[in-house]
Amino acid sequence: MSLDYRLPHLALDSAVITESVLDRMRRMRGIVYYLCLNAAMLVDASVVHRLGTKISVVQMCLIRGIGVGLLVLVLSRGQGLSVFRTQMPLAQIGRGCLNLVSFWAIFYALAHLLLADASAINYSRALFMTLLGVWWFGEKVGRWRWTTIILSYVGALVIVSPGFSQWNPVYLVALAGAALNATAMAGTKRLTETDGAQTTLAYTAAVALVLSLPALWENWPWHDPLFLVLAVSGAATVHFGQQAMRYADMSLLAPYDYLRLPLVILVGFVFFHEVPGVATWGGAVLIVLSGVLLWVRETKRVLVRNPAVASDSTPRL
Numbered sequence: 001m002s003l004d005y006r007l008p009h010l011a012l013d014s015a016v017i018t019e020s021v022l023d024r025m026r027r028m029r030g031i032v033y034y035l036c037l038n039a040a041m042l043v044d045a046s047v048v049h050r051l052g053t054k055i056s057v058v059q060m061c062l063i064r065g066i067g068v069g070l071l072v073l074v075l076s077r078g079q080g081l082s083v084f085r086t087q088m089p090l091a092q093i094g095r096g097c098l099n100l101v102s103f104w105a106i107f108y109a110l111a112h113l114l115l116a117d118a119s120a121i122n123y124s125r126a127l128f129m130t131l132l133g134v135w136w137f138g139e140k141v142g143r144w145r146w147t148t149i150i151l152s153y154v155g156a157l158v159i160v161s162p163g164f165s166q167w168n169p170v171y172l173v174a175l176a177g178a179a180l181n182a183t184a185m186a187g188t189k190r191l192t193e194t195d196g197a198q199t200t201l202a203y204t205a206a207v208a209l210v211l212s213l214p215a216l217w218e219n220w221p222w223h224d225p226l227f228l229v230l231a232v233s234g235a236a237t238v239h240f241g242q243q244a245m246r247y248a249d250m251s252l253l254a255p256y257d258y259l260r261l262p263l264v265i266l267v268g269f270v271f272f273h274e275v276p277g278v279a280t281w282g283g284a285v286l287i288v289l290s291g292v293l294l295w296v297r298e299t300k301r302v303l304v305r306n307p308a309v310a311s312d313s314t315p316r317l
Contacts, residue, residue, distance in 0.1 A: 030248025040236035047230045052111025057104050059215040064234030065208030071235040076198045083202045086195045095187035096207030105177030112170045121174040126254035128182035133250030155286030189245035197242050
């Protein structure tokens with residue numbers, strides 16, 4: 001009789017542990033997608049920084065829109081216009097506009113500021129993402145996530161503080177772009193849950209292409225091979241960003257935003273001759289350390305038990 005009494009507890013414990021492992025694997029998959037997003041955004045930022053003196057931000061958004069549109073054609077082949085079928089058309093269009101405006105601001109800042117300064121201000125997006133995750137999705141942010149977010153942000157401030165030698169209003173443009181982009185990512189997470197990733201991607205491309213059409217009448221240095229790189233990296237950032245939002249909480253992904261900053265500084269030094277100081281490398285160490293701590297925390301194997309079972313004092317097999 002005692003064995004019959006214990007077996008349901010064993011089955012329940014096993015189910016809870018299995019669910020916990022699957023959920024943890026899902027979160028780790030989201031983190032991997034987000035790391036891929038960071039790599040694509042590094043390429044994106046470097047190309048935009050290089051093209052900033054040659055073409056306008058509207059032209060850059062048109063190129064990225066073409067890249068995203070081609071990706072939609074590949075992923076949704078055979079669906080035709082049905083890929084635009086949505087339960088919330090106004091929300092999709094609004095999110096697409098918000099996403100586009102955020103990139104206008106981000107690209108403008110990248111073209112008119114030092115690469116490290118513009119990128120570091122854009123990393124305030126991580127704080128906005130965390131707050132939106134708590135407010136919009138009810139995510140629970142524990143002390144480990146808050147610690148890594150704060151540690152990462154301190155590292156970012158350590159890096160950029162020497163660069164703010166005099167006030168520049170473009171800093172506000174960069175900050176607005178970060179806030180708008182975080183809001184657009186929250187909208188992406190919500191709409192992907194209801195309409196699916198391909199539909200959300202399709203509206204992203206359509207809005208970007210339609211609103212960037214005036215760029216066709218501007219002067220184009222067609223011989224520049226960076227156009228192709230920008231189209232590919234732009235499509236990659238949108239795709240990886242959507243997949244990351246699909247599998248993981250925004251508050252979990254936020255600290256990993258900062259891992260891109262040390263690489264951006266290195267690119268600025270190698271390709272644009274922007275020399276970093278001692279504070280820059282100190283901040284980079286803090287950022288990398290916070291990412292490693294969070295990764296170790298999330299990958300650590302933890303036995304999760306059902307509270308009702310754990311509170312039962314009956315011995316188990």
